[in-house]
Amino acid sequence: MLKDYFDHYAIIGFYLAIAISVPIGMIVLSKLAQFIKVRPSNPSKLKESMYECGMKPETERWQGFNIKYYFYALLFVIFDVETIFLFPWAAKYGIWSKEFGLMFFLSMFVFLAVVTLGYVYAWKKGDLEWN
């Protein structure tokens, strides 16, 4: 049983190693083409400056961004954790709802209701609006 487990994950591990080496290999190969002068490389100061509109850049690299993104990130953390809690419940639902009946449904329903209260609060506060 344990051997089966390791067999499957060993293949996933090998696959990960190859999957990482393929894009790295592509970049290295493309770099090698530069050394044998197949790929051009004529760097200039203007070419390597940040792109703004095709002319010489006038502004700084950094700039502010909307605070809204933080609200969405915070909401994401809350509701993604909720999603994670759903999975073990869902995986055992068919078996355990036979044993516990509606109780097993209600226990999750109460949890979802509490989280949804927070969601309604966020909506009413206007955190879901994009202005």
Next chain:
Amino acid sequence: MGPIRESFIFEFLYCHLSLEASCSSVRILNIAFIPENLSWISFTLTAFFWIFVFINAALVGVLMLIWGERRLIGKFQARLGPNRWGPLGLFTPVADAIKVMFKEDIEPTLSDKLIYVLAPILMVVPVFMIFPVIPYGTKTFLTNISVGVVFVLAITSINSLSVLMAGWASGNRFAIIGGIRAVAMLLSYEIPMGISAAGVVIVAGSLSLSEVVNNQVIPNAIFQPLGFITFLIASTAELNRSPFDITEAESELVAGYMTDYSSMKFGLFYLGEFMATIASSAIIVTFYFSGWRGPSFIPSEIWFLAKWIGVIAIFIWFRATFPRLRIDQIMSLAWKGLFELSLINVLVLALMIAIWPDPSGIQLLIMTLINWVVFFLSIYIFGKILSPNLTGNKITKRSVVYGLD
């Protein structure tokens, strides 16, 4: 999760390498040469061979998809599409790949060098990782891990990190705006995606992808249409495809987080996006179109392939049909629409299964009917609630003709 040799493709090659006693019935040719006590060598060789095949198949699949998408979009728009290189323009993506390889690589001076290089690699790697866990046929799979659903959802969410890294490391204001927008969108759509996947898990009773397919008597797309629609929309958004391609809105953000990328690094982003379409379609087929199941006069792998191509065609159809959404429309669709719809789907499904734990044929039919009623009702109600926010100003005939409002 049974032994790895349940997989037909694995066992076939393994038994032609290893001299194990249990292998003799599988062997067709007597060419095995590795003794039984060195079985780890035959295991590794087999694994690497199939990994090689899978990764190359994925890359060739991307070339086919690029060609197919451009041809199909051409047909949709009543033009020819690529037709110069090879028969029907089949070699156009190959020419594209060679061109991308030999373009000049420009590294902007303001960029953060290490992260700038890591971002495109991180875009491609997670997409590759989806292919080994999908069951392609009754006995055709590479691995069959017991947490497949969670694995797939976790792996697909890594690309938001790559997008943020690319946007931040380029040192370009368009890139960082595009990157942050993309991450906000990807995060928002991950939630309805996860919740509707919980509906699939309830029906399957397991987190294993092969069990998801085994227990789908009625395809989930028919059994729980609400979950299917939310998952389809959410995965279109996760793929950054049209109509959710706000990050690459050329007219406002140049190319979003890819603005300062060139040559092979840009090629890797391109590769990652198209491969994600293929991988995501495979997930949708497994979750909602009952994977390899189908009448047995056609092999299960062919069923899977046919459904796979069909779902990819749906994505291409979306791209040809829908106009791009605004960022506020995208966010309100995710948070005010899809989130509740997916929750309603899970709760209705769970309630019905709590009432009928072992549904017979007629009960399954009633459950499907109730799901469809809930589908139309909730879409109607949420459409009514959200329509002023989603469509903005009321569209009149005048505004359509003259582009006003």
